[in-house]
Amino acid sequence: MKRFVPPDAVCEKIVALLICGYDDEDTKAVAKAVRLWARWYETKYKLVWCRDRLPVDDKGNQCAAMCSESGELELVHPSYHKKLVKRYRGSGLQTAIGLTKPTWVKNVLHELGHLVTWAYPETRADAMANDVYRAAMLRLE
Numbered sequence: 001m002k003r004f005v006p007p008d009a010v011c012e013k014i015v016a017l018l019i020c021g022y023d024d025e026d027t028k029a030v031a032k033a034v035r036l037w038a039r040w041y042e043t044k045y046k047l048v049w050c051r052d053r054l055p056v057d058d059k060g061n062q063c064a065a066m067c068s069e070s071g072e073l074e075l076v077h078p079s080y081h082k083k084l085v086k087r088y089r090g091s092g093l094q095t096a097i098g099l100t101k102p103t104w105v106k107n108v109l110h111e112l113g114h115l116v117t118w119a120y121p122e123t124r125a126d127a128m129a130n131d132v133y134r135a136a137m138l139r140l141e
């Protein structure tokens, strides 16, 4: 299946902003990454920070991040994510939502994949996230 992701330099910038946003708990850096992505795909979105809860899907399940059909992007605030990492180290919840920095970054990228076309199946959003992450890490490492 052919996938369209931004050029490597754009992927690098987006992932670097996400990593820095996570490390420094800098929501402006994350917002900038999302803006770059949305501008590249000419798509509209609304960024919502979950500072003391996890996003909940329409079936009532807690998620690592979420994107609705209307373009509302719910991301777990880095400070809350770090709190959960400590609280649930080694537990089932940690496995379920992948409480590590790389998975936080990939979860955001995954939702950005959905943002481009909400109807993207999970596998395609995952593949897109992995493509962007790989392209960026080849340049950042």
Ligand SMILES: [Zn+2]
Residues within 6 Å of the ligand: 110, 111, 114, 121, 122, 125
């Ligand atoms: Zn998804």
